[in-house]
Amino acid sequence: MAAPQSKYDDYDFPTTAPEAQPGHPGHTTPEQDAKVQQLRSELEQLGYTERLDTLTLLRFLRARKFDVAAAKTMFVECEKWRKDFGTDELARTFEYNEKAQVFxxxxxxxxxxxxxxxxxxxEKLGKIDLNAMYKITTGERMLQNLVTEYEKLADPRLPACSRKAGKLLETCCTIMDLKGVGITSVPSVYGYVKQASVISQNYYPERLGKLYLINAPWGFSSVFSVVKGFLDPVTVNKIHVLGSNYKKELLAQVPAENLPTEFGGSCSCAGGCELSDMGPWQEAEWAKDPKWAAPKEVTKTEEAAVEKEIEAQADQPTA
Known part of the structure; x- marks a missing residue:
C-alpha cells in the first residue's frame, strides 16, 4: 500500500519501488504510512517546511527501523548539518575546477x-595520494565536491534514471577498486574516508543499492568476514567482495557497454569515462532541470516576517 500523498509529494518520476521490500515506496503497511504522517507532523511542529515528502521521510524511517523518534532525531541533525555546511547553496554554486587534476x-x-x-x-581507492592532492585542492573542497555530487544524485540523476527505467530508483550501484591499496596507505586516507562515510551514512541514508569491492587484496575477505558481524544483515547482502577475477560477476550487474574498458567493459568515452558524467541525466528525453536550480520560493510565512521587519524599521524614529 502506498503512503497517502501530501502537499510535499511533487514528483515527476515513478514513485513505486520495483521490488516489494517492506517499508519501500508502494509497499508500505498502514502502520508504516501512519509513521510517515506522524514524523511529518512532528517535524512541521518544529518549523520544518522542506524535504518532508514521503520518499525522503521513508528513507529516514527505514534507516532507523521505523522508530519515529530516532528518525526525527536523524532528520533534525541532518537539517542542522545542511544549514551549517551550506548544502543548498553548494549545489547551485560549487565548481570543482581542479577535478581533472584531483582525479x-x-x-x-x-x-x-x-x-x-x-x-x-x-571510486579508485588505490590511487589516493592525499599529499599530492592537497597541493591541488583542500580536504574541505573535496568534501564540498562529495556533497555536491550527492545532491546531484538526488536530483537530477536518480529522477532521470527512474523516468528511463519506468520505476522508482533511489540507490546506486557502487564499484570500489581496491587495486593498489596496502596497509601503509590506510592511515593517510583514513581521516578523509571517515568524514566522507559519516556524511554518507548520517545525511544521505538509504542510497546504497549494491557495493562491489573489486581487486580486494589478499586477506581482505577474512577481515571483512569479521566486520560483517557488526553490520546490518540488509547492508551485508548489498556488499560483494571480489578479488582480481571480478569481471564475470561485475558484468552480470553492469552491461559491458556501460562499464569502462579498464574494468572489463567496452565503454570508452571521448575524453575519458572518468570525466564524462554520462548517463540518463544527460539525455534530453529523461533529464530535467533539478529543482534546487530554480530560484527558491519565498513562503507566505517568510513574506509576512519580512513585511513585519520592514514595518518595524519604518516605525523607528529617524535621526
Missing part, C-alpha cells in the same frame, strides 16, 4: 547505469 590521484565519478537502471558510482 589523477583519486578518481570518483558517476558513469551510466547498471542492469537495474541505477547510476553506477566508481
Amino acid at each position: 589523477q590521484y583519486y578518481p570518483q565519478y558517476y558513469h551510466k547505469t547498471d542492469k537495474d537502471g541505477r547510476p553506477v558510482y566508481i
Whole structure:
C-alpha cells in the first residue's frame, strides 16, 4: 500500500519501488504510512517546511527501523548539518575546477547505469595520494565536491534514471577498486574516508543499492568476514567482495557497454569515462532541470516576517 500523498509529494518520476521490500515506496503497511504522517507532523511542529515528502521521510524511517523518534532525531541533525555546511547553496554554486587534476590521484565519478537502471558510482581507492592532492585542492573542497555530487544524485540523476527505467530508483550501484591499496596507505586516507562515510551514512541514508569491492587484496575477505558481524544483515547482502577475477560477476550487474574498458567493459568515452558524467541525466528525453536550480520560493510565512521587519524599521524614529 502506498503512503497517502501530501502537499510535499511533487514528483515527476515513478514513485513505486520495483521490488516489494517492506517499508519501500508502494509497499508500505498502514502502520508504516501512519509513521510517515506522524514524523511529518512532528517535524512541521518544529518549523520544518522542506524535504518532508514521503520518499525522503521513508528513507529516514527505514534507516532507523521505523522508530519515529530516532528518525526525527536523524532528520533534525541532518537539517542542522545542511544549514551549517551550506548544502543548498553548494549545489547551485560549487565548481570543482581542479577535478581533472584531483582525479589523477583519486578518481570518483558517476558513469551510466547498471542492469537495474541505477547510476553506477566508481571510486579508485588505490590511487589516493592525499599529499599530492592537497597541493591541488583542500580536504574541505573535496568534501564540498562529495556533497555536491550527492545532491546531484538526488536530483537530477536518480529522477532521470527512474523516468528511463519506468520505476522508482533511489540507490546506486557502487564499484570500489581496491587495486593498489596496502596497509601503509590506510592511515593517510583514513581521516578523509571517515568524514566522507559519516556524511554518507548520517545525511544521505538509504542510497546504497549494491557495493562491489573489486581487486580486494589478499586477506581482505577474512577481515571483512569479521566486520560483517557488526553490520546490518540488509547492508551485508548489498556488499560483494571480489578479488582480481571480478569481471564475470561485475558484468552480470553492469552491461559491458556501460562499464569502462579498464574494468572489463567496452565503454570508452571521448575524453575519458572518468570525466564524462554520462548517463540518463544527460539525455534530453529523461533529464530535467533539478529543482534546487530554480530560484527558491519565498513562503507566505517568510513574506509576512519580512513585511513585519520592514514595518518595524519604518516605525523607528529617524535621526
